[in-house]
Amino acid sequence: MRYGGNTTCIEVRVGGELIIIDCGTGMRPLGRALSAAGQPVVATVLVSHMHLDHLVGFPFFSPAFDKNNRLAFYSEPRVFKGLRAVLTDQMAGPTFPIGLDAMGAQLRFHELEPGDSVRLGEVHVRTAPLDHPGGATAFRIEFQGHSFVHASDHEHKGALHPPLLELARGADVLSIDSTYTEAEYPDYVGWGHSTWEHACWLGEEAGVGRVVLTHHDPSHTDEILDRIAQEAAARRAGTRVAHEGMIIDLMDGGIR
Numbered sequence: 680m681r682y683g684g685n686t687t688c689i690e691v692r693v694g695g696e697l698i699i700i701d702c703g704t705g706m707r708p709l710g711r712a713l714s715a716a717g718q719p720v721v722a723t724v725l726v727s728h729m730h731l732d733h734l735v736g737f738p739f740f741s742p743a744f745d746k747n748n749r750l751a752f753y754s755e756p757r758v759f760k761g762l763r764a765v766l767t768d769q770m771a772g773p774t775f776p777i778g779l780d781a782m783g784a785q786l787r788f789h790e791l792e793p794g795d796s797v798r799l800g801e802v803h804v805r806t807a808p809l810d811h812p813g814g815a816t817a818f819r820i821e822f823q824g825h826s827f828v829h830a831s832d833h834e835h836k837g838a839l840h841p842p843l844l845e846l847a848r849g850a851d852v853l854s855i856d857s858t859y860t861e862a863e864y865p866d867y868v869g870w871g872h873s874t875w876e877h878a879c880w881l882g883e884e885a886g887v888g889r890v891v892l893t894h895h896d897p898s899h900t901d902e903i904l905d906r907i908a909q910e911a912a913a914r915r916a917g918t919r920v921a922h923e924g925m926i927i928d929l930m931d932g933g934i935r
């Protein structure tokens with residue numbers, strides 16, 4: 680109730696660019712806010728992977744229905760079909776009444792292998808592969824010496840993941856999969872997710888400024904997340920549990 684129940688969608692404003700990470704259900708309120716601003720929406724959408732909780736918000740993203748808007752997607756190439764086909768299937772009968780082709784915005788689709796990087800104006804986006812069923816991509820967004828890393832979904836399997844450790848090194852903020860606690864993890868080996876304890880360890884080893892715990896287990900209540908917030912901040916100073924609407928200012932380090 681307090682931390683929020685929407686799935687992953689992160690808005691990044693940097694160097695004049697609008698970057699959206701993942702199309703979870705949080706994309707619906709983001710779309711409403713962008714539409715209400717009354718400006719054309721030109722955005723880069725970075726897709727970590729194609730699991731439903733990271734895509735299902737897109738059919739409800741109102742700016743996609745406006746022909747004045749442009750969305751450029753970047754996602755990992757798939758052997759069987761790409762992101763456009765997955766989004767098309769998601770918006771098809773009998774499970775959805777409006778097709779992708781009814782969206783008026785210009786949609787462009789680009790492939791980005793984990794490990795590749797892309798430049799958006801003055802912004803540099805680097806990537807790394809994560810350990811998740813079917814794969815997933817972590818993103819590092821860099822601008823004028825500041826950096827934000829988002830790494831989810833990822834399973835630690837008891838060890839530091841070298842590509843992620845490298846990608847996260849020295850970042851101002853690391854937003855990272857912390858679905859479970861270490862006490863819960865043995866019941867979920869192979870499910871593709873990490874723990875807050877591991878997130879703190881990785882943040883320490885990578886020398887990041889602040890760790891932000893995200894991708895909460897849907898069965899974790901506000902009270903459980905409050906307790907995790909306390910324990911995590913005691914384990915590594917500055918660690919925060921992500922909540923819906925949280926705003927992090929990378930330039931001054933402030934959190935709202």
Ligand SMILES: [Zn+2]
Pocket residue numbers: 728730811832871
């Ligand atoms: Zn996933």
Ligand SMILES: [Zn+2]
Pocket residue numbers: 730732733832894
């Ligand atoms: Zn997920």
